[in-house]
Amino acid sequence: MKTSKLGLDQKKIESARQIAKxxxxxxxxxxxxxxxxxxxxxLCRLLGIDGVNSNDIPLPNVVIDQIQENKSLSEGILxxxxxxxxxxxxxxxxxxxxxxxxxxxxxxxxxxxKASIEKAIMPYVNASVEKIKKNVAIRNExxxxxxxxxxxxxxxxxxxxxxxxxxxxxxxxxRQGADIIAVIRTTGQSLLDYVPYGATxxxxxxxxxxxxxxxxxxxxxxxxxxxxxxxxxxCNYCSGLxxxxxxxxxxxxxxxxxxxxxxxGILFRDINQQRTIVDQYFSRVINGFAGVIINTGEDNYLxxxxxxxxxxxxxxxxxxxxxxxxxxxxxxxxxxLGHAFEMDPEMENGFLYELAQAQMTREIFPKAPLKxxxxxxxxxxxxxxxxxxxxxxxxxxxxxxxxxxxLGMLTEAIHTPFISDRYLAIENAKYVFNxxxxxxxxxxxxxxxxxxxxxxxxxxxxxxxxxxxxKVGLFDALEKGLFADTKRSKTGGKGLAGVVxxxxxxxxxxxxxxxxxxK
Numbered sequence: 001m002k003t004s005k006l007g008l009d010q011k012k013i014e015s016a017r018q019i020a021k022x023x024x025x026x027x028x029x030x031x032x033x034x035x036x037x038x039x040x041x042x043l044c045r046l047l048g049i050d051g052v053n054s055n056d057i058p059l060p061n062v063v064i065d066q067i068q069e070n071k072s073l074s075e076g077i078l079x080x081x082x083x084x085x086x087x088x089x090x091x092x093x094x095x096x097x098x099x100x101x102x103x104x105x106x107x108x109x110x111x112x113x114k115a116s117i118e119k120a121i122m123p124y125v126n127a128s129v130e131k132i133k134k135n136v137a138i139r140n141e142x143x144x145x146x147x148x149x150x151x152x153x154x155x156x157x158x159x160x161x162x163x164x165x166x167x168x169x170x171x172x173x174x175r176q177g178a179d180i181i182a183v184i185r186t187t188g189q190s191l192l193d194y195v196p197y198g199a200t201x202x203x204x205x206x207x208x209x210x211x212x213x214x215x216x217x218x219x220x221x222x223x224x225x226x227x228x229x230x231x232x233x234x235c236n237y238c239s240g241l242x243x244x245x246x247x248x249x250x251x252x253x254x255x256x257x258x259x260x261x262x263x264x265g266i267l268f269r270d271i272n273q274q275r276t277i278v279d280q281y282f283s284r285v286i287n288g289f290a291g292v293i294i295n296t297g298e299d300n301y302l303x304x305x306x307x308x309x310x311x312x313x314x315x316x317x318x319x320x321x322x323x324x325x326x327x328x329x330x331x332x333x334x335x336x337l338g339h340a341f342e343m344d345p346e347m348e349n350g351f352l353y354e355l356a357q358a359q360m361t362r363e364i365f366p367k368a369p370l371k372x373x374x375x376x377x378x379x380x381x382x383x384x385x386x387x388x389x390x391x392x393x394x395x396x397x398x399x400x401x402x403x404x405x406x407l408g409m410l411t412e413a414i415h416t417p418f419i420s421d422r423y424l425a426i427e428n429a430k431y432v433f434n435x436x437x438x439x440x441x442x443x444x445x446x447x448x449x450x451x452x453x454x455x456x457x458x459x460x461x462x463x464x465x466x467x468x469x470x471k472v473g474l475f476d477a478l479e480k481g482l483f484a485d486t487k488r489s490k491t492g493g494k495g496l497a498g499v500v501x502x503x504x505x506x507x508x509x510x511x512x513x514x515x516x517x518x519k
Contacts, residue, residue: 024323161203190240284328299340299373312461329515369403
């Protein structure tokens with residue numbers, strides 16, 4: 001990185017990053033000892049187990065529920081599947097179907113030696129890894145042949161509830177100039193401890209994240225990508241109680257971007273701390289290997305807390321998210337760390353503070369495709385003012401070289417965007433991006449001026465907050481409400497019953513293989 005335009009203290013940045021690493025290392029020591037029902041279901045999916053039983057319960061749930069009922073989840077699904085393969089000669093899908101038909105109990109079979117069990121499962125592990133590698137190669141071929149939009153990537157949402165209508169709207173957005181299409185997930189899905197099956201045509205506030213829906217949207221974007229002559233990236237959500245499971249589905253169906261945050265589910269969905277911390281690790285191992293850009297959710301902090309007073313919590317969380325992602329083997333180039341343009345528009349010099357914070361984030365994370373979120377908290381029914389707020393947001397984004405730009409809609413406070421709203425948002429962004437293309441290279445900031453002082457203040461406060469978290473540990477910090485003015489108990493929230501300590505028999509070869517990178 002060149003010399004800081006903001007006069008940031010590089011030693012202070014290095015110190016903050018080291019403290020974040022200490023916090024992440026302590027968290028990882030905990031993660032390494034535990035697994036969850038979601039991690040084990042994701043392993044089922046990676047091995048090809050799919051479908052539902054006669055009661056429409058997904059087969060990964062059926063299999064893991066049986067093991068949990070036998071109080072044996074600590075051994076891990078791969079231990080039991082490998083053993084069942086040796087005993088029955090069946091493949092994982094066939095074994096799952098037999099469990100669904102109540103033909104046998106996978107935990108009651110005679111147990112072979114561990115070495116033989118591991119050997120039996122490896123062909124299925126390797127086949128899964130090769131499938132994901134093939135998807136990475138397909139994406140790279142598209143990018144090489146068609147290319148893609150320049151950064152900031154223009155990112156827009158579809159949220160009709162009907163995947164087929166979403167596909168039509170997504171193709172329209174791509175023709176209008178969008179680079180990333182995010183299919184907003186239906187309200188409350190993050191709290192379901194299973195992934196619905198098949199294509200869905202009803203949803204409130206969004207569309208169900210299912211593997212079939214991923215497949216339908218992937219095909220639609222590949223089709224329109226050929227038409228417009230650039231690769232269109234697909235985004236969905238692997239946050240919530242099924243975080244690693246949906247990450248696995250995304251890898252299988254070639255998604256490109258996934259919402260994935262170490263703390264979001266804890267803070268904003270009251271999912272148990274321990275459950276989320278374990279789940280986020282394996283989900284990021286999968287995303288990293290599959291070439292998926294993750295988006296973290298720090299922008300949400302500023303919808304519950306004041307954007308001026310609490311800006312440092314965003315930076316502190318970005319630094320922790322970065323270190324946890326590195327521990328999962330994810331390269332910095334795939335870390336879409338989040339922040340947002342959420343200053344009260346009535347605040348004097350609010351634009352200067354926003355510019356300072358965005359430039360600060362860019363300088364501290366030079367390789368990351370930063371995800372910048374639009375004004376939402378202070379949007380009103382005045383669509384003309386809203387369009388101007390979005391234009392100022394676009395100015396900051398191009399000025400500070402953000403990576404991913406979720407476009408604001410002039411009707412943000414009124415309804416789910418129409419196709420015409422999306423068109424106006426894309427037109428606004430392209431106009432600003434083109435006219436201010438190199439402003440960041442041309443303009444420097446006044447020494448000890450408002451912008452420099454603001455950035456330095458946020459960095460100092462973030463460093464102090466990280467030091468406080470380091471003293472007590474991340475779990476206790478969350479209990480104290482140090483993020484987003486929200487307190488979360490270590491033993492409270494949803495999903496704790498799905499966390500178990502690993503036994504000596506536990507193994508998961510996907511972690512070592514995937515962290516080795518996509519070679």
